[in-house]
Amino acid sequence: MKTFISRGEPQVWLTAAALTTTLLMGLTLIVVVMINGLGAFWPSRLVELELQGGQKVLGELLRREPLPDHSGMRQQFKVGNRDLYGMDFRWVDEKQVIGRQWPQQAITVERSEYGHFFGFLKQVVVPQPEQVFDAGDSPWQQLASARKAVAALQDKLDEVMSQINSVNYALEKEQDRLLRFDYQGVSGEDPQRLAVKAEIESLKAEFAQLVRQQRQQQGQLTGYYAQFEDVNGRTKRIELDGIVRCYPSNELSLVGRCGIYASKLWELLSGEPRESNTEGGLFPAIFGTVLLVFVMSLFSFPLGVIAAVYLREYAGDGLMVRLVRIAVNNLAGIPSIVYGIFGLGFFVYGIGSGIDQLFFPERLPTPTFGTGGLLWASLTLALLTVPVVIVTTEEALGAIPGGIREGSLALGSTRFQTLTRILLPMASPGIMTGLILSMARAAGEVAPLMITGVVKLAPALPLDGQFPFFHLERKFMHLGFHIYDIGFQSPNVEAARPMVFVTTLLLVLIVLLMSGVAIRLRNRMKKKYTFGTF
Numbered sequence: 001m002k003t004f005i006s007r008g009e010p011q012v013w014l015t016a017a018a019l020t021t022t023l024l025m026g027l028t029l030i031v032v033v034m035i036n037g038l039g040a041f042w043p044s045r046l047v048e049l050e051l052q053g054g055q056k057v058l059g060e061l062l063r064r065e066p067l068p069d070h071s072g073m074r075q076q077f078k079v080g081n082r083d084l085y086g087m088d089f090r091w092v093d094e095k096q097v098i099g100r101q102w103p104q105q106a107i108t109v110e111r112s113e114y115g116h117f118f119g120f121l122k123q124v125v126v127p128q129p130e131q132v133f134d135a136g137d138s139p140w141q142q143l144a145s146a147r148k149a150v151a152a153l154q155d156k157l158d159e160v161m162s163q164i165n166s167v168n169y170a171l172e173k174e175q176d177r178l179l180r181f182d183y184q185g186v187s188g189e190d191p192q193r194l195a196v197k198a199e200i201e202s203l204k205a206e207f208a209q210l211v212r213q214q215r216q217q218q219g220q221l222t223g224y225y226a227q228f229e230d231v232n233g234r235t236k237r238i239e240l241d242g243i244v245r246c247y248p249s250n251e252l253s254l255v256g257r258c259g260i261y262a263s264k265l266w267e268l269l270s271g272e273p274r275e276s277n278t279e280g281g282l283f284p285a286i287f288g289t290v291l292l293v294f295v296m297s298l299f300s301f302p303l304g305v306i307a308a309v310y311l312r313e314y315a316g317d318g319l320m321v322r323l324v325r326i327a328v329n330n331l332a333g334i335p336s337i338v339y340g341i342f343g344l345g346f347f348v349y350g351i352g353s354g355i356d357q358l359f360f361p362e363r364l365p366t367p368t369f370g371t372g373g374l375l376w377a378s379l380t381l382a383l384l385t386v387p388v389v390i391v392t393t394e395e396a397l398g399a400i401p402g403g404i405r406e407g408s409l410a411l412g413s414t415r416f417q418t419l420t421r422i423l424l425p426m427a428s429p430g431i432m433t434g435l436i437l438s439m440a441r442a443a444g445e446v447a448p449l450m451i452t453g454v455v456k457l458a459p460a461l462p463l464d465g466q467f468p469f470f471h472l473e474r475k476f477m478h479l480g481f482h483i484y485d486i487g488f489q490s491p492n493v494e495a496a497r498p499m500v501f502v503t504t505l506l507l508v509l510i511v512l513l514m515s516g517v518a519i520r521l522r523n524r525m526k527k528k529y530t531f532g533t534f
Helices: 002-006 009-041 139-184 191-221 254-270 283-314 319-331 336-359 374-398 402-410 415-444 447-452 479-489 493-531
Strands: 047-051 056-066 073-078 089-093 097-101 107-111 116-125 225-229 235-239 243-247
Touching: 009 254, 009 493, 056 089, 056 116, 116 139, 116 235, 139 191, 139 243, 243 254, 254 283, 283 319, 283 374, 283 415, 283 479, 283 493, 319 374, 336 374, 336 447, 374 415, 374 447, 402 415, 415 493, 447 479, 479 493
Parallel strands: none
Antiparallel strands: 047 056, 047 097, 056 073, 073 089, 107 116, 107 243, 116 225, 225 235
């Protein structure tokens, strides 16, 4: 037993147990998030309940639990039809149920507004039925044909909307030029000013023409609608252009359910949010999160490495250097909200306002860079994570034996050559560790972003096809803030719960993916530079 203890075996087993527990906790978290998040997208069957008193309920069964007074059991159903009932979910006491069935004609309709509708299709109305329907088509076939016609009209409307956006962007640019002429005091007879005004009038005329086309296209779409009926006989007219997806819930095969499930997941990854972010896709938030981490890394990684190299390789071991190291170590423990306040005061109100006064004075008092945006949020997170990069890089450089430096210098290499060709390659695995830790922390931070540029819904992405293509001044969406918004600010908590879990899952997967790529690069560097030749 003494030998067992003296060899350190208990510590080894305790370390293994701690590691196993940590891995199991992480795996359990991911499994729970996947079940509660991804499971909500599965197209469930619709059950119809007949209650005492003659009332009926149609919806998806979500869960079953005891009553608060433990006198029986109750079931929670997603009944949808928010515009008719004022709520999406309902608890039903099992003692009140006198009948249960699964009607084959029941249809699930996913709408762009008011959430799901559960009911029965009664009639499809289109402007010219003879051009859309075939003789003898069932109502369901008529609905499918009408939705194809609506999709073609919607494509034309989207094309017009794209042209409107392009013209509007060009109009804003010309108006900015006119404002600059006004700010510079250019006379109204100046040829350049007259040319800009003529271009503005031409763009306004084109814009008005496109708006008329848009209204015409929208007018054509309003003629396509369907009449539905809920389980209690109440009718509801639904415009076909407002239907995202519809399917007969109780007639679907396993392959059909898998197809709908796949389409929902694709919408989640590529679509835009709707219904106060409780439904739809998460692409703007995914894009904003990845872009934020990338831009942050461009600032924090070089700055942290350069600072660490100077402190370790060039600075002397004096009082000032020791104070700087103490300050760096303390910066790593400062609450993130403090960095957010600093970013707001220094970057947004300080540097941003200065940029506006120097380069965009004609737009004032409307700020361009003097408000929250991707650039200031990235710089704030760079300051937050740069201490991690400095500490890990210093430790990696300090772990290299001094004899390697002395041998390189003895062979005639300069200090810079020794640094770039020997020390940095050998320390690259440790430097990559700092990058991994900084990216993981930056991806999960929310408090600084709430002050420096993140928003609930961004009207445009920071990266698009409009010159200069990369718009650092724009606000953006973030998965972490998205979780906070729908989890704590949503008026419909039950509807937001699945999106909270799935957003959490996506954030964890993004962090794991970026960290996994960085870890693979680190392992390759470690294998190459630890035992290789220089």
